[in-house]
Amino acid sequence: MGLHERDLQTVNKRLPLKDAHEKVTGVHEFPYDFTVPGMLYGRILRSPHAHAQIRRIDVSKAEALPGVIAVITHKDVPAEEWIGLWTNYRGCVMDDKVRFVGDEVAAVAAIDIRTADRALELIKVEYDILPHVLDAREAMKPGAPQVKTSGNNSKDVVLVKWGDVEQGFREADVVVEGATLNNAQDQATFSRNSPIASWADNDTKLTLWSGCTAPSELKDAVANLVKLPKSSVRIVALPTGPSLGKWWFNNLEMMTVYLAKKAHRPVKIVLRQDEVFAGIKRRHIEYTTGRLGVMKDGTMVSMEVNDIFDNGAYGDKNDIFQSLSELWPRVNHGYFEMYGVSTNLVTAGCMRGVGDLTMNFALEVLIHKAAEKIDMDPVELRRINAAKAGDPCRGQDIHHELFGSHLPYPEKVVISSCAMDECLTKGVEEFGWKRRWGGWSSTNKSSGPVKRGVGMATAMHVCGIRYTGDCGAIVKVNADGSANLMVSLGRQGNGNDSTQCQIAAEELGIPYDMISIDCNDTNVTPWGQGSTASTSTYLSGTATREAARDAKRKILKLAESKLDESADNLDIKDGVIFSKTHHNKRIPITRVLEDKIPDFWELAKQPCIVGSTVTNVPDDQIPKHVAAHFVELEVDTDTGEIRLLDYLQVQDSGRLINPEVCENQLNGGYYQGVGFTLIEELVHDDMGRILNPNFAHYKIFRCGDLPDPKIHFIEQDDPVGPFGAKGLGEAPICVPPGAIALAIYNATGVWMTETPFTPERVLKALGKI
Amino acid sequence: MKKSNKIVVSLNVNGLTYEVLAEPHAKLLEVLRENVGLKGVKSGCEEGECGACAILLDGEPVTSCMMLAGAAVGKEIVTIEGLAKGGKLHPLQEAFMKYHGMQCGYCTPGAIIAAKGLLDKNPNPTDQEVRDGFSGNLCRCGSYPKMVKSVLEAAKVING
Numbered sequence: 001m002g003l004h005e006r007d008l009q010t011v012n013k014r015l016p017l018k019d020a021h022e023k024v025t026g027v028h029e030f031p032y033d034f035t036v037p038g039m040l041y042g043r044i045l046r047s048p049h050a051h052a053q054i055r056r057i058d059v060s061k062a063e064a065l066p067g068v069i070a071v072i073t074h075k076d077v078p079a080e081e082w083i084g085l086w087t088n089y090r091g092c093v094m095d096d097k098v099r100f101v102g103d104e105v106a107a108v109a110a111i112d113i114r115t116a117d118r119a120l121e122l123i124k125v126e127y128d129i130l131p132h133v134l135d136a137r138e139a140m141k142p143g144a145p146q147v148k149t150s151g152n153n154s155k156d157v158v159l160v161k162w163g164d165v166e167q168g169f170r171e172a173d174v175v176v177e178g179a180t181l182n183n184a185q186d187q188a189t190f191s192r193n194s195p196i197a198s199w200a201d202n203d204t205k206l207t208l209w210s211g212c213t214a215p216s217e218l219k220d221a222v223a224n225l226v227k228l229p230k231s232s233v234r235i236v237a238l239p240t241g242p243s244l245g246k247w248w249f250n251n252l253e254m255m256t257v258y259l260a261k262k263a264h265r266p267v268k269i270v271l272r273q274d275e276v277f278a279g280i281k282r283r284h285i286e287y288t289t290g291r292l293g294v295m296k297d298g299t300m301v302s303m304e305v306n307d308i309f310d311n312g313a314y315g316d317k318n319d320i321f322q323s324l325s326e327l328w329p330r331v332n333h334g335y336f337e338m339y340g341v342s343t344n345l346v347t348a349g350c351m352r353g354v355g356d357l358t359m360n361f362a363l364e365v366l367i368h369k370a371a372e373k374i375d376m377d378p379v380e381l382r383r384i385n386a387a388k389a390g391d392p393c394r395g396q397d398i399h400h401e402l403f404g405s406h407l408p409y410p411e412k413v414v415i416s417s418c419a420m421d422e423c424l425t426k427g428v429e430e431f432g433w434k435r436r437w438g439g440w441s442s443t444n445k446s447s448g449p450v451k452r453g454v455g456m457a458t459a460m461h462v463c464g465i466r467y468t469g470d471c472g473a474i475v476k477v478n479a480d481g482s483a484n485l486m487v488s489l490g491r492q493g494n495g496n497d498s499t500q501c502q503i504a505a506e507e508l509g510i511p512y513d514m515i516s517i518d519c520n521d522t523n524v525t526p527w528g529q530g531s532t533a534s535t536s537t538y539l540s541g542t543a544t545r546e547a548a549r550d551a552k553r554k555i556l557k558l559a560e561s562k563l564d565e566s567a568d569n570l571d572i573k574d575g576v577i578f579s580k581t582h583h584n585k586r587i588p589i590t591r592v593l594e595d596k597i598p599d600f601w602e603l604a605k606q607p608c609i610v611g612s613t614v615t616n617v618p619d620d621q622i623p624k625h626v627a628a629h630f631v632e633l634e635v636d637t638d639t640g641e642i643r644l645l646d647y648l649q650v651q652d653s654g655r656l657i658n659p660e661v662c663e664n665q666l667n668g669g670y671y672q673g674v675g676f677t678l679i680e681e682l683v684h685d686d687m688g689r690i691l692n693p694n695f696a697h698y699k700i701f702r703c704g705d706l707p708d709p710k711i712h713f714i715e716q717d718d719p720v721g722p723f724g725a726k727g728l729g730e731a732p733i734c735v736p737p738g739a740i741a742l743a744i745y746n747a748t749g750v751w752m753t754e755t756p757f758t759p760e761r762v763l764k765a766l767g768k769i
Numbered sequence: 770m771k772k773s774n775k776i777v778v779s780l781n782v783n784g785l786t787y788e789v790l791a792e793p794h795a796k797l798l799e800v801l802r803e804n805v806g807l808k809g810v811k812s813g814c815e816e817g818e819c820g821a822c823a824i825l826l827d828g829e830p831v832t833s834c835m836m837l838a839g840a841a842v843g844k845e846i847v848t849i850e851g852l853a854k855g856g857k858l859h860p861l862q863e864a865f866m867k868y869h870g871m872q873c874g875y876c877t878p879g880a881i882i883a884a885k886g887l888l889d890k891n892p893n894p895t896d897q898e899v900r901d902g903f904s905g906n907l908c909r910c911g912s913y914p915k916m917v918k919s920v921l922e923a924a925k926v927i928n929g
Contacts, residue, residue, distance in 0.1 A: 016866050023874030024862040024881060026809015026849035033808040189909055190813035190821060191875045241875035242909035273814045493873025493910065660869040664912055668872065671911030695818035695907065703913040704900035 009574065011506040011723045014660045018498045018517060019239075019491075031194040031211040031238045035268070039196060040069055042259050042269035043116040045106040045123055046279055047098035050344040050688030051132035051145060054096045054105065054125060061122040062108060067115035070263035071123070073106045077258045081149070082225045083316065084249070085217050085468060086532065088281065088349035090316035091149070093225075093254040098127070099147055099313035100346050101688045102279035107255050109263040113270055132344035134688055136310035137287060139341050147313065147342035155311075155318040155340045160325050160395050163333030165291075168302025172293025175302075176369040179290075180362040181754045184682040185283040185675070187351055188700050191241020192276050195253045196268040197260035205232045208257060211240035212249040213490040214530030216469075219522045221249070222257060237490040237520035237530075244672065245351040247492075248532060250280050251314065277693035282682055283351040284309040284320065284340075288362035293333075294370045298384040302333040307359050311340050312348040319402055320355030322395065323624055324363060326415060327460040329391040344688050350532070352672060353733040356461045364457045364738025365751060372440045378742065379424055379433060382458055382628075386420040393622045396466065404467030410620035417718040417726070419652035420458065423628040426712050427456065427650040431630040437746075444747045449638040452645075453747025456630045457738030463623040463727030464535025470615040472526025473543035475504055475551040477609035479594035481575050482514040483551070487540050488528030489519035494729060495661035496536040500544045502657050503722050507548035509572030510589070526614070534727030537657060538623055541722040543615040551611025558592045558607060623718050623726040627651040629735040635747045637766055640759030642678055642744065648710040649732060655717050655724035662728055663711050669732020670709045671701050677737040681756050778838050782807065783851030791838050798822045800838040801848060809849035809878045813907075820906035823879035824848050830886035830905065849878035852885065860926040861885055861919070870919030872910035880906045884920045892928055896921065 022028040059071040077093035084090075094104050106123050110116035131145040138144055139153040147153050169175050195210035206228060212218050215237040223233040240247040252269060260267040271279070286309040293302035305324060311317055318340035325334050338355075371381040393413045400409050428434060436454045444451040474486040485504045489496050501515045508515075518524045528543070529535050556567035559577045563570065563585045570577055572589060579585035595605040632646040649666050656662045679699050683691045692698045717724025741752050750765040763769045775790045782805055789804035801810045801824070810833055813821030817835040824833045825847040852859040861881050864870065871877040880903060887894060887902035894902065899920045900913075908916065 017869065017871075019874070020866040020869075020871070021858075023871050023877045024849075024858065024865045025853060026807075026811075026878040028874045028877075029808070030811070030875065032812050033802075187909075190819040190907065191873070192812075239874065241873050243873070244909070273816065493875075495872065660915075664869055664872050664910070664915060667914050668911035671913070672909075694816060695814045696816060700907060700909060701911075702907060703903035703916065704897070708914040708917075 009506055010502045010512045011657055012655060013502065013658065015498065015502060015512050015658060017495055018501055028239055030191055030241055031209065032192055034196065034209055034238055036196055036198060036266045039266045039268055040109040040111060040263055041113045041116050042107055042109045042256065042267045043113065043120055044104055044255060044269065045120045047101060047103040047105050049098060049127055049129055050101050051130040052098050052127035053130060054098065055128050056126040057106065058124040059106060062119040065115065065119045065122060067111040068108060068119045069265060070109040070259060071106060071119070072259050072262050076262055078225060082221055082254060084221055086350060087316040088248060089251055089314050089347065091314040093251060093258060100344050102275070102346055103313060104251065104255055107259045107269065109259050109267045132688055134343050134345055134684065136285065136308050136341040136343055139343050140339065147344055153342045158318045158338045158398055160336040160398060161334060162394060165302045165304045165333045165335040168333030169291060169293045172301045173296045174370060174373040175291060175293045176366055176373060177291045178362065178366055178369060179753060180288045180365065182286045182358040182361065183755060184285045185351065185680045186277055186682045186698060187244040187246035187282070188680065188698055189242040189244065189246050189276060190273065190695065192271045192273065193240065193247045193252065194268050194270045195256040196266055197256040198266035199261055203261065204228065206257065207234045207236065208253060209236045209238055210249065210253050211238045211247050212253065213240060213243055213492045214248055214532050215490050215520060215522050216488045216527045216530060218249040218253060225254065226257065235522045239491040239493060241493070243492050245349065246280055248350060252280065274693035277682065277698060278346055278690035281315070281347040281349040284311070284348040284358070286358040288359055290362050290366050292366040292370050294374060296374050298374065298376050298381050300328060300331045300385045303328060303331045304335045305359060305363060307338045309340055310343045310345060310348055312343055312345045314347040315349045317349065319398055322355045322462045323460040324356065324359050325394050326624055327387050327458065327626065328385055329387050329394065330385055345684060346690065353461060353730045356459060356730065357676065357734040360459045360734050361737040361755070365741055365753065368742050375440055377437065379428055379456060383421055383424050387415055387418045388421065389417045390414050396622055399465045399467050407467065413620050413622060416621040416623045416720050417654060417716060418624060418626055419714040419716050420626045420628065422714045423626060423650040423652055426714060427628045427630050427648060430710065430712055431648045433630060436632065449636055451635045451637055451747035452632065453635065453743040454632045455739045455741065455743030455746055456628065457735050457742065458626065458628045459731050459734035460624050460626045461730040461734055462533055463538040463625060464529060464533045466619050469527060469529055471528040471540045471543045472614045473540065473547035473612065474526060475508065475547040475611040477551050477555065477593065479606045481510060481589040481593060483508055483510060485515060485517045485544060486525045487519055487544050488522065488525040488530055489536050489540060490530045491520050492531040494531060494665060495658060496531055499537055499657045499661060500541060503541050503544045504548040506723065507545045508552050510575050514575065534625065534730045537725050538721050538727050539615050539617065541725060542617055543613055545722040546613040547611040549611065550613055551609055554609050554611065555589065555592055562587060562592060617720055621720050623721055625651065625653045625727045625731045627731040627735050629739045631739045631743050633740065633743045635744055635762065637748060640762035642757060642762065644674065644706050647707060650712045650714065651731060652714045652716065653728040654721050654726035655715055656713060657723065657725050662713065665729045666711050666732045667709060669729065670736065671706065673733040673736035674706060675701050676755060677740050678756050679758065776839065778842060780838065780841055780846060781844065782846045783848060793839065795838045796834055797836050797838045797841050798833040801833060807848050807850050811875060811878055818907065819876070820883065821876050821879045823882045823906065825882055825886050828886060828889055830883045832905065849882055852881065861923040864919040864923035864926065868915055868919040868922055870912060870916040872912050876906055876908045880908065880916055888924055888927060893924055
């Protein structure tokens, strides 16, 4: 267990969410609930074709409809492309081409939704249909339809490599290979972001309210596009509802900005549920092949992964690689190559666990296969090779190359902490693995159609990445000893606003209920990465802690004269300033902060205590969070149905800031990760139309569909994270497919390699259909 | 100018009577949110799958997106806003706060309403009965385990 320099008062405590009362009383205001005076409603006309040139577009009848205030087409938006920092979008707001079924063609602002919908029907568009391509592997071939405005459909390869894998495979006792295909998962969120844009002062000021999770990044993108100073663009990030990456931010916000500009009124664009599924973004479809070479003693010697993923129409990523090599850094030879490819499907972008869910599945199956070949317990093979603190962190250099090539790169970059070994030990013990795992030869003995099996797998994910901007934080202390924290997070519902308050309260030495947070208004907060890439606890949390420390230093400086002690010898706990050595020297924090005028209730002479900082975390020690999962399940070999019986997660996220929040995150990773593995798939036809853009046909798990997961944490302090904490939210979704695939193999003797493992695919794998 | 075909709908919501002017085909969800102003009734999938818009109609949890406002005339409607009395939260609301029966909060009002519908009829439900009670409420954050715990703990408080 990690050690702390003092007893913790608010960190590591099961405290309620800061916004819990709002949520249980129904007053928590999501974008769909939010209005501003004078607001119009906007609707979007979307393309019925996967790829087409707009020959002619006539909006005159729509404009003439009473109640319609403005109509925009590609002629009303900049000819230049906009790009999100994390390359989830690269393209024009609209141009004279459409690149997927659902691409934006026009938008209408009207006095109500019904009028806007009628106006959409009056817009006449003539298209010249172009050939389309839906499969990433096809889109890479010479002569494939050109999806992007310029450059190849396939982005430049991203490589992480060391040693010589071919030599490694020659040296290995055993080499296994395999391929996986991951179909598209959707975030499947029933919160429908409805951004509202409002221009003011003769179009020199812009406010945008949106359920987004990266408000600072959105402000930069909008300010660059509309060419206003960043001080004149204000983003207010409203609660997103379930996001999982869907509402990071999208072209939807840009459409709203230009529709409001033309309408000269505030406009709120309202989406239908099918647009949320088929018109925003989803997880990538990925084709992964790999080879793994091991020695008979279990040493992995050579590891190769080739990954091709589709970006859809406007995704522009090639860096979805996050942590695959870092989990196995001890392998002598490694080669990981990734291609991001544009296709004429709805845009793909960051969804919870991006890259590490999909590529990790391929690699976990290879590790299982290698373990079988050398007849070794799959846990043991992982234990022999898993990362430990101080091991090389090789994937960092691609982020450096992409985002920070102008900055110096450290000589040695290492993983700051990794308790995979302890996670495996704990999992084996709590799950009873040795009792339940009967060895490779001993699959299910039942003669009936229902076969039982056990499995396990591992994963690692980032705690944010370096070189995509640092996070700032401000702590303002009030005269009564309470404090306001300002840090850019957005409001995704992952509890990170509460977590940040716990960090600040702990460092400042005041109770949790004496601190409030503003985390969503770019006019208030400094720049921050927001709630993305499991980074807020680590990066923003480091800034929050340092800003609180800065404020505390200023308070203690003022206390010096009152206590006749050096500030270095003073500290604050529970709102009381005390001497570390003279126990009788104690004064409430208010004695320093407020100097009330006698007999007057409020007016007081108050010092201005503001602590501020920008994160300055090391770029040579990189925290990663890791997880090991264990599962028992049944496969009905007559119907192909899979039923989970027992599931156990062990995770290392360093010190937990709020165990309740952390457990909920693991519950969510489990439901979404098992959903990805077993049932969730966005299906499209050969014209690129999404066939199941609704909850009737895109199923997600309901309460009672799965057994509750058992959850354990290995709480070891990370040396760089705030109070030893690391990221948490994404590793849990990355493990289920590898663990479930092994359990199915254990039960039936077949490997499932295409997700989701639907009954139909299971029966095909069993050779029954 | 086209003559309006709106109708007057009289609704009993959280113990008060509201007379609203609405299209004959207006959904109860829309009228509760836009005419009565109760936005704790969340608009989710609007196709009866997610349960975010759940209300109690004569004590039964129903999805308000799937019925016309006119069909609720003469019935007692309870929304999430009707649970707290005199500023004091219902034990379910207290339990959801204390045991973190939520993450993003989008499904929370509908889930608490479904749980109230259950506890009003079955004050001492089993774990499985609570899960069955949530069969109409999707939680994409996957907070189900703590939602179930919250209901079981609230039941203990209600039963004294």
